[in-house]
Each structure stands twice: as structure tokens, then as C-alpha cells.
Amino acid sequence: MIEAEVHQLLRQFLRHQGASQWPHHLTMARLVARALRLGRSALLQTGSTAAYRGRYRLSYLMPALVWPGPIVLVLPQAIHQQLVQNEIPTLLQTVPTIKSVHVGDHWPSETFQGLLITTPEAWLSAQLQATGQGHGYGGSGHAFPRDIVTIIDGLDAMVDWVRHELTCSLEDEDWHQLGLAYPSHQASIRDLRVRLTHLAFQHPDNPYSCYLADAEERDLLSQLYDLLAETPLGLEALPHVWQQFRQQFLEQDDGLAWLQLNRDSGQVTLQCVPVNLAEMMGPIWQRQPVVLIGAAVDEDPRAENYRQRLGLEDLTCLRFTPDRHQDGILLYSPDRLPMPNSHEFSNAVLQEIRGLLQLPETRHQPTVILVGDNPLKAQIGSILAAEYGSRVQVERSELAENGILVAGWEFWQDYRLRCPPPGLLIVTTLPIPSLENPLVAGQVAYYKRRRQDWFRLFLLPAALQTLQLAIAPISARQGKVALLDNRINHRSYGRTILETLNPITHSNYLDPNWLAPMNQAL
Structure with a gap:
């Protein structure tokens, strides 16, 4: 069977590479191969650190290249070049079959049996038109035939992709x-x-x-x-x-x-x-088997909430555990700070930031300070710039080796893959979507009309996903994170957030070991 063949080929490839970058390569490769053979859809969560490094991609590329039938691979444009120029050519040297690989926004021909790499925008546009829901831009409803197994990588952004196409x-x-x-x-x-x-x-x-x-x-x-x-x-x-x-x-x-x-x-x-994306996306999932791959789309391994939001019916679900030997963070969450909605919060958090900027990591590695509130972000940026000069940048990509970046969540999500990994990440407030944002308020009103738990079904999952993706660059090097939002210590959902961030070494006080290298240097 293809599972055994993929297992053997990938194991040989990993041995030839000298070291396995991810402990779940073989398990995930067998699951993808099984989905291809049975035509059964699957949803796989790799973990945010594995997604940040991109080290899991071998696990679906190997079965995709071995599989004799046609496959569509949907992933962001930014990753295309890396796959086409590096990872796929390297794998093709070890795969005993010849598979044609195309990059484009439509199916090459009726007889094509290869691998087509396309963007989420092209695929979604064509699928929405095929089900009679598209806007009529950017493709044809017949661009991707039915019943062709489709692998979608980068599932964490799927809700945003769909909303963008439907707006x-x-x-x-x-x-x-x-x-x-x-x-x-x-x-x-x-x-x-x-x-x-x-x-x-x-x-x-x-x-x-x-x-x-x-x-x-x-x-x-x-x-x-x-x-x-x-x-x-x-x-x-x-x-x-x-x-x-x-x-x-x-x-x-x-x-x-x-x-x-x-x-x-x-x-x-x-x-x-x-607001209801499930009604729109349900018919699309029925057009072909799909293998959906994301970093952290749902805290539940069965991804019940996420599947309901996107209209996904029963399918194989698996969430891979992080590698405790390679991943993890040192987390500091002080228990004495005022709550974010209090008048004392801004001054207290500034004092905490000043203390953290004395850590040794800030001398030779970038420091990132995430501030969700725009007025507070400007305030912190201007005060720190007056004290630290040109080291401080507010949402700019030109960051010095010991630079201090003050940024909002959206900026960091876009920039984190290009930024040198920070030695210290300071999170001022949890990324819970603000009800002051009319679009968030509108979606909350939708849940309220249906008498559903809008916090647990919408706001908290969004915060968990954003936070996990944000700390991935630090987790990849077992770095330090300071979370200055005291809700994590005093709200019922704080435990859920801490469990989601595992593996962590957590402390409510500033561990002397954080300062030890600096003291020794002095």
C-alpha cells in the first residue's frame, strides 16, 4: 500500500538528511497517504512551532509525489518559491516515480495526473463560483474539476481567506x-x-x-x-x-x-x-476529498468548533503534540499588575517593560512588544523612543540587531516570518478581539441572536490562535515571553490559555535565572 511505500521512502530520506527536524514526520505522512488512498478527508494540526519552521511539509509532499493520481496543493503564494525551487526538487531525486508539477490558477488539462500548486485565492474563487456563490472575479468555476484530492496548507488563515473572497x-x-x-x-x-x-x-x-x-x-x-x-x-x-x-x-x-x-x-x-460561513463552505467540501493542515485551529483535537464554523462534516482529526526537547517557552506573567481596563494599567505596564528591557537578551537580540490597543501602542512607542533612541521602531521592518519593535498583532503576524527571532517577546494584553471593533461586535451579535456562547465559540478561539502563532518564533528557540495581562491569572479562561501554550516553564515572578547571565557579565 502507499502508506508503507511512503513510510519507507521518507524514512530513508530523513536518514540521509542526518537528523529529523520533526518527530511526527512518519505519522503524518502515513495519515496523508491513507487519506489519498481512501479518499477520506482529514484535518491535521501540526502545532504553531512546527508551522513557523515549515518543517512538517515533507510529510505531505512525499505522499503527494508518490501518489499516482492528480492532486491540488493549496498554499499561500509566499511559500510557492520555496517548495518549487528547494523542497520538491530535493524530494524528486529520491522518489522512484516521475510526477509532473505545475504552478497556476487552473487545472492544466483533462488528462493531467500531476501535482498542481495554486493559491488560496484562486482555489476559493473557483470553488465558490462552481457552487454558485462567487463574485465572478479571478477564475472560472471549472478551474478545478470535482473529485481531485486537495491538500490545503495554512488552514489557520482559512476563515480570513473565505471572508475576503465573500466580501x-x-x-x-x-x-x-x-x-x-x-x-x-x-x-x-x-x-x-x-x-x-x-x-x-x-x-x-x-x-x-x-x-x-x-x-x-x-x-x-x-x-x-x-x-x-x-x-x-x-x-x-x-x-x-x-x-x-x-x-x-x-x-x-x-x-x-x-x-x-x-x-x-x-x-x-x-x-x-x-457571518455564517458554514452554509457557504459546506458544498465546497463535498466536491472533493481534502487534507486540511493548520498550526493551531482549535484547542480540541476533534476541532468541533472550527469544523462547525466552516461547515466541515465528520473527518479524521489529529493534533500533534509539540516536541518538548526542542520547543517551549519560559513564561513570566506577573500577578500584581492592574487589569487592562484600569487607569493604572498603562503606567504599570511601562514600568514592567522598563525592567524587562534590562534582560541580557535585549542587548544582542531583537525585543518585540505587542500592544493591541492603538493609543497605548503609540504611547509606549513614544516613551521608549525617548529613552532608547533609534533602537525603538513602531511597526517598521527595519530592525537593528538589538532593536525594540513596538507593534500590533496584525503587523506582527505579517512580519514574524521575516523578523530575526526575538530573544524576548512582551505581550501587554491578550489578543482577545475587541468589541469596540464594529466587525467583531457584529459577529458577536450573530452568536447572541442564536443564544450561543459567543466568548467560548468566537472570541477565545481567535485569541488562542493568534497568541500561539505570535509566540512561535520564540518557542522555536525556547525563548522568553512576558505576558503582562493579569487576566491570565484571575480569569477562568486563563488556565485554558496556559494549557494551549504548553510546553512552558511558567512563573508569576521574575526568575533570577533570567537575570543570571547579566549578573555574571557584570
Whole structure:
């Protein structure tokens, strides 16, 4: 069977390499080979540290190259070059079969039996169109035939990928196109847009520059569609994007509509996306067997919550344990700090940061300070810059060897793969999505309407995933993390967070061993 062949080939390859970079290579390779042979879907969680290093990829590349049938491999564009130029050519030298490898956004031909590497955007766009849910951009519904085994690597970002593909936006050009489609009603369309823009700019400023569409704004949009429906052209003349927006805005009960404002230019972008992704994604999973690979998509090995969110039915699930000999962090979470919502928090956390910046790691390795609150991030950045000079950078990628990077969570998620591994990571507050963000509030309202536990089903899983991915560069070198959010010590979910971060050596006080190298140097 293919499982035995893959096991033997991969074991020989790993022996030839001299050392196994990951203890679960053979287990994962057999699981992927079994999924290929049986056509049974699987969801595998490798752990955030393994994902950061990318060391697990051999485990699915070997069975993909040995498998005699066609395969689609979906993974972010940034990883394509590494696979095509390094990992796949190296493996092909040891695989006894010849397998054609293509990179592109559609299936090469009906007779193609090789491996096609594509992006999540191309694959999702084609699949949504094939199931009658796409926007009509970036591909064809027939770009990927049915029943071809598909491996998706980078599952942690799947929710964001899907939301991006399903988000419908109305911008300046779309209003212009609507006026051209209904030339006799250009004045009415223009007046209604002016009224909508005026209402949008009545919202108080917030750090996210976006606002859920309120009742008055939704009524204006409904009036627009009613007006156009009464014309001789009817709604048949609507441009495609306006049809798509209407379907999500008016015809779906779970549509989330918001206004994105640019106060400098005076522009308003209307956006809408379904909250219930399971309904959209369910038909896609039924089109082919899938092997889904992520770092840390769910704390539950069965990934029940995550599967419900994406409409995944019963499938093989496995979560690999971290390597305690190679992975792990030294975690410091002081028990005396004020809570993040108190007035004393900013001063107290600054004092704690000043003390941590005396650690020896900060002298010859980068230090990263993660701050989720934008005003606090600016405050910490400016105060530290006054004290440490050009060593301090706020969300800039030019970081000195002993630099201090002050950044938000989104910036760090994008930059962490390119940044030299920090010697110290300081987390000021847990990355629990803020209800001040209208998009978060809209999704929470969706759970509340259904009388579901919105914290346990939405906010906490998002925080756990973000935190695990954020500390992966430090865990990969068994480094030090300071978590200054006292909720981890005093809230019921704190234990869940600590268990998720394992393996850790945890202390509520600053371990003297952290300072020992510095004292010896003095």
C-alpha cells in the first residue's frame, strides 16, 4: 500500500538528511497517504512551532509525489518559491516515480495526473463560483474539476481567506457604473449617495475607521433598490457587484454590512459579508476529498468548533503534540499588575517593560512588544523612543540587531516570518478581539441572536490562535515571553490559555535565572 511505500521512502530520506527536524514526520505522512488512498478527508494540526519552521511539509509532499493520481496543493503564494525551487526538487531525486508539477490558477488539462500548486485565492474563487456563490472575479468555476484530492496548507488563515473572497464592496467606480446602468435616475442615485455619505460621517471617530450600518443607513440602501426596481429596466440592469451586494445585504439574515471611511479623502466604501460561513463552505467540501493542515485551529483535537464554523462534516482529526526537547517557552506573567481596563494599567505596564528591557537578551537580540490597543501602542512607542533612541521602531521592518519593535498583532503576524527571532517577546494584553471593533461586535451579535456562547465559540478561539502563532518564533528557540495581562491569572479562561501554550516553564515572578547571565557579565 502507499502508506508503507511512503513510510519507507521518507524514512530513508530523513536518514540521509542526518537528523529529523520533526518527530511526527512518519505519522503524518502515513495519515496523508491513507487519506489519498481512501479518499477520506482529514484535518491535521501540526502545532504553531512546527508551522513557523515549515518543517512538517515533507510529510505531505512525499505522499503527494508518490501518489499516482492528480492532486491540488493549496498554499499561500509566499511559500510557492520555496517548495518549487528547494523542497520538491530535493524530494524528486529520491522518489522512484516521475510526477509532473505545475504552478497556476487552473487545472492544466483533462488528462493531467500531476501535482498542481495554486493559491488560496484562486482555489476559493473557483470553488465558490462552481457552487454558485462567487463574485465572478479571478477564475472560472471549472478551474478545478470535482473529485481531485486537495491538500490545503495554512488552514489557520482559512476563515480570513473565505471572508475576503465573500466580501462584497461598493466603491466610487461602482456608484459610477450604477449611474450609467440607470441613466434616467442618475440624479436620484447621486442624491441618495450624498445622504448616505453624510450619515456615515456622523459616526464618532474610532481606531478602526469602520462602522456597522445602522437602521437609517440600511433603510437608504433599501430605498435605492426599491427605486431601481420600479424603473422600466427593473433590477435586471443592476451591475454584477450591485446584485451580489443586494443578495448578501437584503436576502441573507446573517449578512454583516458596514461602512469603511476615509476621513481624509471623504470617501465611503460599503461592504457586506455573510457571518455564517458554514452554509457557504459546506458544498465546497463535498466536491472533493481534502487534507486540511493548520498550526493551531482549535484547542480540541476533534476541532468541533472550527469544523462547525466552516461547515466541515465528520473527518479524521489529529493534533500533534509539540516536541518538548526542542520547543517551549519560559513564561513570566506577573500577578500584581492592574487589569487592562484600569487607569493604572498603562503606567504599570511601562514600568514592567522598563525592567524587562534590562534582560541580557535585549542587548544582542531583537525585543518585540505587542500592544493591541492603538493609543497605548503609540504611547509606549513614544516613551521608549525617548529613552532608547533609534533602537525603538513602531511597526517598521527595519530592525537593528538589538532593536525594540513596538507593534500590533496584525503587523506582527505579517512580519514574524521575516523578523530575526526575538530573544524576548512582551505581550501587554491578550489578543482577545475587541468589541469596540464594529466587525467583531457584529459577529458577536450573530452568536447572541442564536443564544450561543459567543466568548467560548468566537472570541477565545481567535485569541488562542493568534497568541500561539505570535509566540512561535520564540518557542522555536525556547525563548522568553512576558505576558503582562493579569487576566491570565484571575480569569477562568486563563488556565485554558496556559494549557494551549504548553510546553512552558511558567512563573508569576521574575526568575533570577533570567537575570543570571547579566549578573555574571557584570
